[in-house]
Amino acid sequence: MAVAGEWFLPQWRSWDTSYREDRKVLSPTTNRPRSLVDISFHYCPGCGHGIIHRLVAEVIDELGIQGQTIGVASVGCSVHTLSYFDLDMQQAAHGRAPAVATGIKRVLPKQIVFTYQGDGDLGAIGIGEMFHATARGEKITVIYVNNAVYGMTGGQMAPTTLIGQATSTTPDGRLPDRDGFPIKVAELVSMIDGSAFVARTSVHNPVNVARTKKAIRMAFQAQMNRLGLGLVEVLSPCPTNWHLSPSEAMKWIENVMIKSFPLGIMKSLER
Amino acid sequence: MTAKRRLLKGTDAFGEGAVTAGCQLFCGYPITPQSELTHYLATRLPQVGGIYLQSESETAAINMVYGAAGAGARVLTASSGPGISLMSEGLSYLAGAELPAVIINIMRGGPGLGNTRPSQSDYWQATKGGGHGDYRLITLAPWSVQENFDFTILAFELADKYRNPVMILADGILAQMMETVEVLEISRLNQTPFDKPWATTGTMGRRPKNIISSLHLPPEELEAHNQKLLNKYLAIEDCEARAECYGISEAEIVVVAFGIAARIATAAIALGSERGLKIGLFRPQTLWPFPARQLQEAVKHAKRILVLELNTGQMVYDVRYALGSSKAVDFYGRCGGMVFTPMEILGYILSGGSQGAVAYN
Numbered sequence: 001m002a003v004a005g006e007w008f009l010p011q012w013r014s015w016d017t018s019y020r021e022d023r024k025v026l027s028p029t030t031n032r033p034r035s036l037v038d039i040s041f042h043y044c045p046g047c048g049h050g051i052i053h054r055l056v057a058e059v060i061d062e063l064g065i066q067g068q069t070i071g072v073a074s075v076g077c078s079v080h081t082l083s084y085f086d087l088d089m090q091q092a093a094h095g096r097a098p099a100v101a102t103g104i105k106r107v108l109p110k111q112i113v114f115t116y117q118g119d120g121d122l123g124a125i126g127i128g129e130m131f132h133a134t135a136r137g138e139k140i141t142v143i144y145v146n147n148a149v150y151g152m153t154g155g156q157m158a159p160t161t162l163i164g165q166a167t168s169t170t171p172d173g174r175l176p177d178r179d180g181f182p183i184k185v186a187e188l189v190s191m192i193d194g195s196a197f198v199a200r201t202s203v204h205n206p207v208n209v210a211r212t213k214k215a216i217r218m219a220f221q222a223q224m225n226r227l228g229l230g231l232v233e234v235l236s237p238c239p240t241n242w243h244l245s246p247s248e249a250m251k252w253i254e255n256v257m258i259k260s261f262p263l264g265i266m267k268s269l270e271r
Numbered sequence: 272m273t274a275k276r277r278l279l280k281g282t283d284a285f286g287e288g289a290v291t292a293g294c295q296l297f298c299g300y301p302i303t304p305q306s307e308l309t310h311y312l313a314t315r316l317p318q319v320g321g322i323y324l325q326s327e328s329e330t331a332a333i334n335m336v337y338g339a340a341g342a343g344a345r346v347l348t349a350s351s352g353p354g355i356s357l358m359s360e361g362l363s364y365l366a367g368a369e370l371p372a373v374i375i376n377i378m379r380g381g382p383g384l385g386n387t388r389p390s391q392s393d394y395w396q397a398t399k400g401g402g403h404g405d406y407r408l409i410t411l412a413p414w415s416v417q418e419n420f421d422f423t424i425l426a427f428e429l430a431d432k433y434r435n436p437v438m439i440l441a442d443g444i445l446a447q448m449m450e451t452v453e454v455l456e457i458s459r460l461n462q463t464p465f466d467k468p469w470a471t472t473g474t475m476g477r478r479p480k481n482i483i484s485s486l487h488l489p490p491e492e493l494e495a496h497n498q499k500l501l502n503k504y505l506a507i508e509d510c511e512a513r514a515e516c517y518g519i520s521e522a523e524i525v526v527v528a529f530g531i532a533a534r535i536a537t538a539a540i541a542l543g544s545e546r547g548l549k550i551g552l553f554r555p556q557t558l559w560p561f562p563a564r565q566l567q568e569a570v571k572h573a574k575r576i577l578v579l580e581l582n583t584g585q586m587v588y589d590v591r592y593a594l595g596s597s598k599a600v601d602f603y604g605r606c607g608g609m610v611f612t613p614m615e616i617l618g619y620i621l622s623g624g625s626q627g628a629v630a631y632n
Contacts, residue, residue: 066474066476067473067474067475067476067477068473068475069473070342070471070472070473072338073484079486082482082484082486085480086480087474087480088471088472088473088474088480088481088482089471089480089481089482089483089484090337090338090341090471090482090483090484091368091482091483091484091485091486092334092337092338093334093337093360093361093364096330096331096334096337096361099326099330099331099332099334099335099337099338100334100335100337100338100341101338102324102331102335102338103296103298103334103335103336103337103338103339103340103341103342103346104338104339104341104342104471105338106296106322106324106335106339107295107296107322107339107342107343107344107346108342108472108473111472111473112473128327128328128330128331129327129330129331129334132326132327132331
């Protein structure tokens with residue numbers, strides 16, 4: 001049954017941002033990485049995604065792999081990595097990015113494949129795909145952004161929410177008896193044979209931003225050297241859902257979050 | 272093009288069909304009565320440079336299929352009812368992102384865990400959705416081991432032609448029985464491989480980026496995308512509906528059945544002709560698109576229509592929808608892994624449709 005009537009067929013799609021001319025970055029002084037598209041991010045003020053996007057893009061540029069890299073976007077705030085990375089991209093269903101990346105890497109073994117996932121996506125619904133992609137030793141790279149809440153859906157308790165942390169679904173704070181405990185993905189993945197490089201880093205100050213970039217580079221190199229799966233868990237601020245100012249959010253990572261999620265390299269087969 | 276006759280088990284015919292069609296990757300998870308297909312492909316695919324990959328779940332399998340299909344590969348998965356239910360999310364995403372892939376469903380008894388016996392109770396799931404949103408799954412229904420082989424090749428062709436997932440709906444009998452099959456010896460069958468300029472293979476600095484996605488946040492855009500999909504589905508309905516008729520021209524009674532039920536019906540029809548009954552068979556080979564026009568043509572002169580299915584009455588709705596009030600459509604089915612015998616069908620016809628294990632009116 002054809003739908004009657006004249007159909008207006010727009011010529012643009014959601015990742016074609018030409019209709020957002022007004023938001024284009026016009027200044028050439030920003031020195032944008034080639035692996036990022038020349039548009040501004042939509043993220044909230046103080047969000048960590050913009051920093052991490054840029055670090056991933058810089059590493060891809062510096063390794064000279066832009067043309068052979070395929071990214072897999074997850075579900076959540078980072079869904080728009082589809083638009084931001086100037087790379088071939090696939091959109092995965094919620095939590096399934098490691099399985100999608102497996103499919104791509106197995107049929108294109110010479111290409112570089114990475115997933116970019118949040119903690120709700122990877123730590124809850126997608127924990128099975130994550131563990132099994134690791135156990136198979138898939139040669140992929142996982143950028144895992146941990147902000148201790150579900151961001152896009154409104155700051156609900158996530159598998160990574162800290163004990164005592166108030167969220168929209170734990171207004172009185174996370175209680176272990178009722179809500180269980182936060183999942184430490186980096187430690188768990190590092191214990192699985194098949195992971196080649198695992199680190200937890202943060203972007204709450206310049207020193208840690210630099211360490212994050214180094215860890216991302218090592219994770220990609222582990223893939224290029226066909227050693228196994230690389231995962232970088234990046235602690236990332238979410239001022240909107242933490243109900244903090246951007247600078248307070250950075251302080252909260254430094255003073256609170258790192259105590260539950262210690263930073264460091266958990267595993268590196270090259271070391 | 273040379274053909275060789277081989278004695279093949281149903282599952283192996285699916286596997287050999289996939290190999291012949293140039294399938295590069297199989298991802299799957301064991302489930303009865305599909306498991307022997309995984310055994311066959313684990314041995315056979317590596318011999319021709321393909322990859323067999325055992326996934327941790329059907330959910331992972333269908334998403335591996337999504338990734339590989341998006342990367343331009345010919346890719347297959349197979350399961351049975353409970354596993355297909357888990358794959359339904361992925362089927363919706365495949366259809367939304369317009370990715371070609373082949374999914375074999377070897378039906379068993381349901382609902383829930385049901386049992387491992389042959390059944391046709393996933394007809395609705397295959398043809399009416401399963402996953403969410405407005406989408407269609409091209410659905411092929413083989414009735415012999417030969418068609419298991421042929422339809423697997425056809426499924427890959429249709430999937431690439433229309434950029435749409437294709438399901439092969441078989442059952443435990445078709446998977447487990449052995450028959451001689453004419454196996455084509457030429458890999459790729461002189462087919463021109465489909466060009467896939469949309470695939471995410473890496474830009475290699477030579478083209479703008481490609482995106483594989485089913486996300487369309489602006490409602491105008493998603494409506495336009497749905498309209499584009501609908502136009503494609505209408506084209507498939509126009510061009511791809513397939514059916515076979517047997518003894519229709521003389522028939523007073525036309526039996527409508529697909530897959531193994533149609534196979535059993537042929538024996539009942541032969542028994543009936545010994546008794547002077549004029550029974551014809553109409554067998555849909557595509558369940559979506561349903562061959563409604565062919566059916567209307569086939570039953571023009573018939574007095575009675577009898578739909579036979581190994582379920583409690585699913586395809587019968589499509590038959591009634593196709594025929595409207597022009598003909599009375601009767602239904603006889605067995606379910607839960609019970610299979611009707613030719614004598615049982617004949618008894619039902621002779622009794623005028625008053626007895627049945629699952630009489631449905």
